[in-house]
Amino acid sequence: MEDITMKNPQILLARRPQGAPVPEDFRLVESPMPEPGEGEVLVRHRFLSLDPYQRGRMDDAKSYAAPVALGGVMECQAVGQVAASRDSRFREGDWVLGGFGWQGFSVRPGKALIPIDPAEAPPSTALGVLGMPGLTAWVGLEDIGQPKAGETLVVSAASGAVGQVAGQLGKLRGARVVGIAGGAAKGAFVRDTLGFDAAIDHRGDLDAQLDAACPAGIDVYWENVGGEVQAAVFPRLNDFGRMVMCGMIAQYNTAAGAAATGAMPGPNLGPVVRKRLRIQGFIVSDTGWRRYGAFRAEMLGHLREGRLHWKEDVAQGLAAAPQAFIGMLAGRNFGKQVVAVE
Amino acid sequence: MEDITMKNPQILLARRPQGAPVPEDFRLVESPMPEPGEGEVLVRHRFLSLDPYQRGRMDDAKSYAAPVALGGVMECQAVGQVAASRDSRFREGDWVLGGFGWQGFSVRPGKALIPIDPAEAPPSTALGVLGMPGLTAWVGLEDIGQPKAGETLVVSAASGAVGQVAGQLGKLRGARVVGIAGGAAKGAFVRDTLGFDAAIDHRGDLDAQLDAACPAGIDVYWENVGGEVQAAVFPRLNDFGRMVMCGMIAQYNTAAGAAATGAMPGPNLGPVVRKRLRIQGFIVSDTGWRRYGAFRAEMLGHLREGRLHWKEDVAQGLAAAPQAFIGMLAGRNFGKQVVAVE
Numbered sequence: 084m085e086d087i088t089m090k091n092p093q094i095l096l097a098r099r100p101q102g103a104p105v106p107e108d109f110r111l112v113e114s115p116m117p118e119p120g121e122g123e124v125l126v127r128h129r130f131l132s133l134d135p136y137q138r139g140r141m142d143d144a145k146s147y148a149a150p151v152a153l154g155g156v157m158e159c160q161a162v163g164q165v166a167a168s169r170d171s172r173f174r175e176g177d178w179v180l181g182g183f184g185w186q187g188f189s190v191r192p193g194k195a196l197i198p199i200d201p202a203e204a205p206p207s208t209a210l211g212v213l214g215m216p217g218l219t220a221w222v223g224l225e226d227i228g229q230p231k232a233g234e235t236l237v238v239s240a241a242s243g244a245v246g247q248v249a250g251q252l253g254k255l256r257g258a259r260v261v262g263i264a265g266g267a268a269k270g271a272f273v274r275d276t277l278g279f280d281a282a283i284d285h286r287g288d289l290d291a292q293l294d295a296a297c298p299a300g301i302d303v304y305w306e307n308v309g310g311e312v313q314a315a316v317f318p319r320l321n322d323f324g325r326m327v328m329c330g331m332i333a334q335y336n337t338a339a340g341a342a343a344t345g346a347m348p349g350p351n352l353g354p355v356v357r358k359r360l361r362i363q364g365f366i367v368s369d370t371g372w373r374r375y376g377a378f379r380a381e382m383l384g385h386l387r388e389g390r391l392h393w394k395e396d397v398a399q400g401l402a403a404a405p406q407a408f409i410g411m412l413a414g415r416n417f418g419k420q421v422v423a424v425e
Numbered sequence: 426m427e428d429i430t431m432k433n434p435q436i437l438l439a440r441r442p443q444g445a446p447v448p449e450d451f452r453l454v455e456s457p458m459p460e461p462g463e464g465e466v467l468v469r470h471r472f473l474s475l476d477p478y479q480r481g482r483m484d485d486a487k488s489y490a491a492p493v494a495l496g497g498v499m500e501c502q503a504v505g506q507v508a509a510s511r512d513s514r515f516r517e518g519d520w521v522l523g524g525f526g527w528q529g530f531s532v533r534p535g536k537a538l539i540p541i542d543p544a545e546a547p548p549s550t551a552l553g554v555l556g557m558p559g560l561t562a563w564v565g566l567e568d569i570g571q572p573k574a575g576e577t578l579v580v581s582a583a584s585g586a587v588g589q590v591a592g593q594l595g596k597l598r599g600a601r602v603v604g605i606a607g608g609a610a611k612g613a614f615v616r617d618t619l620g621f622d623a624a625i626d627h628r629g630d631l632d633a634q635l636d637a638a639c640p641a642g643i644d645v646y647w648e649n650v651g652g653e654v655q656a657a658v659f660p661r662l663n664d665f666g667r668m669v670m671c672g673m674i675a676q677y678n679t680a681a682g683a684a685a686t687g688a689m690p691g692p693n694l695g696p697v698v699r700k701r702l703r704i705q706g707f708i709v710s711d712t713g714w715r716r717y718g719a720f721r722a723e724m725l726g727h728l729r730e731g732r733l734h735w736k737e738d739v740a741q742g743l744a745a746a747p748q749a750f751i752g753m754l755a756g757r758n759f760g761k762q763v764v765a766v767e
Contacts (some may be wrong), residue, residue, distance in 0.1 A: 352704065359711065360670075
């Protein structure tokens with residue numbers, strides 16, 4: 084049982100960002116420790132997941148999910164350990180997953196918790212390769228990308244949480260996989276550790292690098308970034324090419340906010356007809372969780388066979404979360420961004 | 426047997442157009458009457474089909490089909506009657522369909538001809554509602570648009586060959602259908618004869634008209650035109666909206682030609698992620714003809730029940746074909762554009 088005189092540290096949304104978030108948009112407070120009622124569980128958070136979609140939740144704009152309220156706790160998935168349980172299914176020390184938010188502790192109904200087996204894989208992978216980002220990669224390739232053996236798959240933000248998995252799954256499906264990432268270290272990781280066929284630095288000459296890495300054009304483009312990378316990839320799509328529209332992080336911080344993106348022009352869609360392209364967006368929560376079993380079965384198989392690699396960027400302590408989040412939106416993270424709660 | 430001292434009038438591609446085609450890009454010549462060899466048939470053309478895709482064939486640019494050669498006969502589908510047969514399956518007077526081109530007569534192997542039953546429907550419908558344009562509408566709705574009961578389908582170039590059928594099939598599938606066409610007469614036809622729920626004049630205030638005609642937003646957009654119409658429709662697409670990318674006639678005449686359309690910007694694709702949009706192009710010839718039986722069965726059923734209407738714009742005489750084609754690209758046709766060969 085935790086000491087209930089302890090406080091619960093929380094990071095709140097202090098104000099809605101104008102463009103890129105700054106530290107002043109967040110506020111760290113100490114709140115009273117919540118107490119579990121009958122059927123509820125107190126969870127001590129161990130790892131928080133920072134993901135680009137959380138930028139959208141900071142805006143008061145129409146989107147697929149409600150925004151975080153001003154003064155509300157920032158949202159995220161997290162893994163933690165049961166600190167006190169009034170649900171007979173959970174005991175102190177059990178690892179669980181849930182939408183716990185940027186805070187040290189939370190109380191949840193036992194039935195809302197997803198148990199995690201730490202013997203199967205390190206618990207933080209439930210936020211990455213075995214969690215929402217991994218599932219995102221799997222769903223997008225199953226439903227839209229559908230890379231076939233011999234096709235060329237280009238993945239942007241390739242060293243990030245989703246990109247890592249999308250590219251590795253593409254390789255496992257027989258595609259030639261080219262990753263786009265920022266800088267030599269990320270490129271080397273993508274190529275040497277993840278086993279992509281080639282890596283491209285988006286800070287360099289995109290056209291020349293794409294020509295060299297994709298001599299047979301591009302069949303599938305995994306879109307995480309938008310902007311100049313999208314503009315360089317689009318004209319290189321082959322007939323029947325697919326664009327898996329997962330995110331466009333390059334414009335999440337535009338002054339008008341994530342939702343109002345109509346102002347910046349995109350590609351002329353004429354080639355969509357001529358080349359029979361398919362440009363399709365998706366949100367993992369629409370259908371992903373009800374297919375989680377199939378995803379998990381495949382991923383655990385790859386994991387056991389040593390075919391799946393991942394990299395986490397771990398920020399230390401809850402207070403580091405805002406800067407880690409700001410850095411991630413600017414591409415300064417290297418791997419799946421998590422926060423180790425102390 | 427035709428009089429073989431007769432000449433065969435032909436319209437050739439005299440030069441590749443710079444932007445919109447002009448009469449000087451075509452040349453009318455009188456060529457020797459072709460003679461059928463063993464197994465071949467001489468066809469006297471009755472109706473030629475003029476379709477926007479033929480503009481692309483005039484450019485020497487990479488596309489899904491080879492261009493017409495300079496000095497070659499302009500390509501088109503046509504229906505005609507057998508004038509002389511050296512294939513026992515065909516007799517003089519039989520109606521047939523084929524890729525006969527802009528000319529008065531042609532010789533084809535009997536096995537390349539598609540027989541038409543004039544008792545079933547007027548032969549020119551094999552170029553329209555029962556032919557390639559109708560099949561295009563059917564395939565695009567089956568594969569991409571998939572309008573459901575109660576959804577809103579917006580069709581551009583709604584009084585044209587493909588738009589007429591796309592909208593009527595949308596109604597038959599239970600959708601609310603809004604047609605976009607140029608001018609009051611086309612609007613009245615779309616609403617009153619074809620039975621669309623509303624018609625919009627693209628020469629008027631598109632935003633205001635779309636707001637009024639689509640109070641619940643747009644679920645499916647049938648894209649025939651591109652340009653300003655696309656720009657007005659795109660932000661009104663609902664979550665899970667589909668864009669059936671059939672054509673973008675508004676830019677076929679750009680100086681750089683139909684293929685090089687990358688210069689004009691299109692919509693920013695941010696909403697594709699957030700709204701889970703699907704933007705997909707198709708070419709009817711990829712899969713359409715092998716599904717022609719299913720299409721024809723459905724269409725003949727509608728035809729017999731009086732549920733299917735159509736309108737043709739008939740230019741008189743082969744010599745009128747270039748002006749009719751030029752007019753069609755500028756939207757001056759009213760209905761499926763054909764040429765009655767005299």
